[in-house]
Amino acid sequence: xxxxxxxxxxxxxxxxxxxxxxxxxxxxxxxxxxxxxxxxxxxxxxxxxxxxxxxxxxxxxxxxxxxxxxxxxxxxxxxxxxxxxxxxxxxxxxxxxxxxxxxxxxxxxxxxxxxxxxxxxxxxxxxxxxxxxxxxxxxxxxxxxxxxxxxxxxxxxxxxxxxxxxxxxxxxxxxxxx
Numbered sequence: 001x002x003x004x005x006x007x008x009x010x011x012x013x014x015x016x017x018x019x020x021x022x023x024x025x026x027x028x029x030x031x032x033x034x035x036x037x038x039x040x041x042x043x044x045x046x047x048x049x050x051x052x053x054x055x056x057x058x059x060x061x062x063x064x065x066x067x068x069x070x071x072x073x074x075x076x077x078x079x080x081x082x083x084x085x086x087x088x089x090x091x092x093x094x095x096x097x098x099x100x101x102x103x104x105x106x107x108x109x110x111x112x113x114x115x116x117x118x119x120x121x122x123x124x125x126x127x128x129x130x131x132x133x134x135x136x137x138x139x140x141x142x143x144x145x146x147x148x149x150x151x152x153x154x155x156x157x158x159x160x161x162x163x164x165x166x167x168x169x170x171x172x173x174x175x176x177x178x
Contacts, residue, residue: 005073029092101147104144
C-alpha cells in the first residue's frame with residue numbers, strides 16, 4: 001500500500017490519461033490541497049469551495065493531464081493496514097464489485113490488525129499468539145491474504161484496461177511485491 005500511489009501515478013502518466021478519463025472520485029487525490037483549504041469559514045475557504053465545485057462540474061470535459069498525485073494519496077498512513085485501506089482504494093478508483101474476495105476477508109484483516117497491535121504494544125507475546133494457531137490455520141490465513149491482494153491487483157489491471165485498453169506495469173509489479 002505504501003508504494004501503490006507512486007505506481008498508479010507512474011502508470012497513469014505513462015498512458016497520458018487526461019483528467020476526464022478518471023472517475024470523479026479521483027478528485028479526492030488530485031484536489032487534496034483544495035479540500036484542505038475548505039475547512040474554515042474564511043474568504044479563502046469560500047474561494048476554495050467555489051473552485052472545488054467548478055472542478056467537479058467541469059471534470060468530465062477536463063483535457064488536462066493528470067497531475068502527480070502520489071504524495072497526496074496516502075494509503076499507508078502509519079496505521080495498520082485494514083479494511084479502510086481497501087475501501088478507500090475501491091472508492092477512489094471506482095472499481096467494480098466488492099473489495100472483498102471472500103466473505104471472511106473483513107474478519108481476516110481485523111484479526112491480523114488486532115494481533116499485530118497486541119504485539120506492537122506489548123499486550124501479548126508473539127510466541128503466545130503463534131501457539132494459539134495451528135500451522136495449517138496460519139497457512140490458510142496467509143493464503144487468504146494473498147488471494148485478497150491478488151483480487152486487488154486484478155481489479156487494478158481491469159481498471160487500467162478500461163481506462164486505455166492497456167495493462168499497467170508499475171502498479172501490478174509493485175502490488176505483487178507487497
